[in-house]
Amino acid sequence: MSPSEQELDAALAAAHLPALVLSMVHLTGDPGWLKPEWRPTYTPLARGDIGVPEAEQARLRAAARPVIAAHLSGELKPAPTPGPELVRQMMDFIAGTEIPAGYVDFLSDELALSGDSSKTPDWSEDERRAAGSMKVLVIGAGMSGLLAGIRLSQAGVPFEIVEKNAEVGGTWFENTYPGCRVDSSNHMYSYSFEPNHGWPQHFSTQPVLLDYFRGVAERYGLRRHIRFETTVEAMDWDEAAAQWRVRLRLPDGAVRTETATAVICAVGQLNRPRLPDIAGRESFEGPAFHSAQWRHDVDLTGKRVAVIGTGASAFQFVPEIAGKVARLEVFQRTPPWCFPTPHYHDDVPAGMNWLLEHVPYYDKWYRFFLFWTATDGLLPAVKADPDWQGPPTAVSQVNAGFREMIAQALAAQAGERADLAAKIVPDYPVGGKRALLDNGVWVRALKRDNVALVTEPITAIEPAGLRTADGALHDADVLIYGTGFQASNFLWPMRIKGRGGRDLHATWDGDPRAYLGMTVPDFPNLFMIYGPNTNIVVNGSIIFFSECSVRYILGCLKMLAASGARALSPRVEAHDVFNARVDAANRGWAWGAPQVSSWYKNEKGRVTQNWPFALVDYWRATLAPDPEDFEFDKATAAVA
Template identity: 40%
Template sequence: MTISRAQAASLGSLGEQEYVSAMCRKAIANEKMLVVSLRDAEIVPQLLVYSQLSGDESLLHKALPFIEGGWNHMQTIPVDLRGEINSALHTVLKNSMSGDSGRAPLTPQTIGRLLGLGVNHLVPDDYAQMFAEEAAPSLGRPRTASWRRSPAAKDVAAFRVIIIGAGVSGLCMAVMLEEAGIPFEIIEKNDEVGGTWYENHYPGAGVDVPNHVYSYSFEPNPNWGRVFGLRDELLSYLKRVADRRNLRRHIRFRSEVVEATFDQGGALWKILVRDSAGRVETLSANALIPAVGALNRPSIPELPGLRSFSGPMFHTAQWNHAVDLKDKRVALVGTGASSVQVGPAIVDQVSKLLVFQRSPGWVGLNGSYHTHYSSGTKWAAEHVPYFNMWQRFLLFWATGDITFPFVQRDDSWSHLDVSMNAKSHIVRENLVRHIESELEGRPDLVAKVTPKYPPWGKRMLRDNGWYRMLQRQNVELINHSVKALTNNALVDSDGNEYVADAIVWATGFKPTEILAPIKITGRTGRPIRDVWEAEGPRAYMGMTVPEFPNMFILGGPNTGMSHGGGVFFYVELQVRYIMQCLREVIERGNATMEVRSAVHDDYNRRVDEAHARLVWTHPGVSSWYKNAKGRVVALAPWRLVDFWKLTLSLNADEFIFSDRL
């Protein structure tokens, strides 16, 4: 699997040389600031930039014994060697200002070799190819599908696309449609862009993937404040993307898609839209792209007495900031990702925090979780060529497929009840040691919070002071689920009552009810919920479904990630694939394309076969990744590089095309 000749050549193109020269001149323009900043900046990206620009890898080999992975906290490069790297980079930046330093082009092979040294791990050839493609957007070549031959302007102008949702995936789709000149409109139910990062504003809300990975490859941000961003910083980033790309003019805010029906006679989608005033309008589009995501419908269990509770209660995704929790007895129901963030954020305000745990999750420590980027690192990311790119690559490696071996079942392993293989067991033992260290002297809590299933069986969580919070005098962990409510209390599964003034539901979403509550009807007259009723949501590549021509789902079935990676990468791959589909229809002069049933069914058979050997189908795991029938619906079973290969090129033979009327 290789990237195209055009892509590979562009990495060493004249435009790239001009970029390097301009950045070097920018860095050297304030030499005093350069010296101070390099002394303060993350050292491994500096080392990689130096090796790339100079062709000298001796310092990388010298530093290798002090590097144990992609995270900055996993390097212990001595001070004297850091100084040597600072000086060497300073010199090569000066020598590269004219653009005639004689450096070798940045090829996939160079990227793989340098990154391998930067993380002290062999980087396979296919990953090198993938990272080479990942480098291109930072140099102004976004991951998309360019026209192979210029279609007639009238054909492009006549092809209209409707996107549902202006979150991470909807905005990415819009950027690429704008680049291609294809008309589009986004229907957004909120009054702002951002999707989940607009809707989730609970205390402590943040991302558990590093920002340099949790962002678009074509919109790098050198000024991230933290390694792991909080909600406001992430939302600001998405707003800036919408503004920089002038996307708001395409967005119909405070409007919701109620239903969409494919009109076979006109080969168009008819989309019923209702605005905030209740006015209804029917729009027509050649292609429909739902980009609503999986985590957008809060789930509050329908419990006996739910509506009898007299105090305030709300879901974390619908946080009511008008409710003052100070000195209140607050019930926090659930111990998943949002709970682990909310609990430590509100514990100092409340008089009592009652934490209801149905089953514990693995909560691990990351040495960079609370790290703020230094001023020197941010300066270097903005002024030193490729520094930002190497930061992204290092973190991509650290959070990506490096963890995939841990989720694969080894049938010869003797402890399959608690771990998947020997490597998985080592991770488990490290996690247990962290729990025991944090909860020293509290064996009762250790027993309650230690999962009995393998790591990664449910979403892995970042320790945000969670275990220390559980030891606070005003915190009680109830190791039972909530079964009912009274007017002033919650009743657990043992029948015990816990009086509370307010309830925070940290009970997640409905990710297996993909595309709900929109009623989407295909060419045969069947709604998609009926098509999916027997086995749950399925789609080819997670994007296309037989009977639904010219509908391409972003964030569809089996496209979520849990072993690692950032959603932005997966979204960009899906968007690139969809752009290839749209290009195919327009360039061929067809009206529609629809995936063949046999292709769709074979793909989903392979998805299920792959999942059968992964941790998410472990008999000890019950999670929101599965639907009521036990099928894993939410997650992809692939490595990141596998999905990159799968979506790299469209095979038009897998689709049925219809002629224009």
């Protein structure tokens, strides 16, 4: 049904105009829409500012209106897909700058105008037949595990998913604390091949995200492949049979051992809560729980509540509970950097959702815009200058300028509360830790009369509350830990033994490493998604990394199918050279600076989490596995 004039006007008023221009090129086939006066000029951190005068914006909307109406009436069909040269011009237009040549093939693949991309499995009939004898076990039915199941199904590879929870969704099933929401734009934090044109907010809440992943599981028929409330306790590589023997704990408590040709670990990094090592933790007499294990049976109304931690979770739930508690004390060790994001809690206008659904290619180009602006644009601001002689609160002149801009924004929110301003502006470089998205609710919560931000170190937890270094006892009825996760304990608590009984965690010795974050020497046919050094700090969405990783893992399975080999694992030299490059590069960023302490680093001070190169580099490195990087089981066949 065609919209009314008022509805169409409302949609055009809500449009991201550069994306609208490019959808008009698709509908009309006319590159004349790429007018210089309509080309955007973006202001850093300024939401919605495209640098186009209001009069020109009105002209653009007026010109687009009859084109959309003609399309909706059936009078106008989309023109043939533009050629590569025009697509390049369109990319430069929406980016507001000339996109570097090295990014074009990468961004064209992400744009996927034809509907497919390099991430869609493309297997021959012979490879599919060979894969029919495989059995792949996927551990985890969160975002990455569901993605692995989809791609395995598309390639015709038999698989099963085991999930410790009673439902799909992973972190979006487990984290139900008040205010829980995503911190990447939803139109980018979603599978590239499964857009949702009905996101209610730009950064949606946990129930909405869980519904999205549940819907994906249903649409792709994944539930029949999933065994819920089942945990993996141990895995042992059977050299003679060239397969994994996997010990499962079933819902009824029984133990069963099953075999698999390959195992894909999609267990995530942030799913095992970490509690602080504070004396007397078990002595507290009131309810105490971690934010990832929220006690919804505990009514906080009128209670004295103590919160330990000011990371991403506390940043979201503290403003939600501050208005109902009698007294709230937030204990901070290190303040977070907060990037101004005024629309963090805003609804997506109905007109925008209408355009995403009804105007051809508008959704692709809007996602492209979000992807490009979040790709590598902020990296120069967090790059360390080896010759920097300034204060340790920055790592370069550019970083110092960026710091000043964000610090001023935070201090302005504190207003007359100079005492608060001194506590909320970090003393480490911007980019040292993942920044949070700030629309003002955090500082407003801290400014409430019933809220206090405590920076005195906690020395002990006592039955009645928390004791700080100044000797004060902070009475509390409820204690909430917002203290993060055991991020560096990859694949814990599973016990994994590879060739010759080699134990994976003993091999890592607290310093996890993997080739491209996915494979480890002497652990054949074992793959990880979101493994060591595949995290991001200021650029991109983790779904992008998962899609690249799954593409690469499917490529490894395809090599097995094509070669007839039984198993593969990375060569030690390839693994070691890669990790040496990663370590050297990580030292060159704000998060690798010696004065920065964060969960990105392990106890030895090494950055085990982060990818230290551009997103395009991970995309290119994971396009397809190189057989030269691997050792193949020669018992059956040798790789060609």
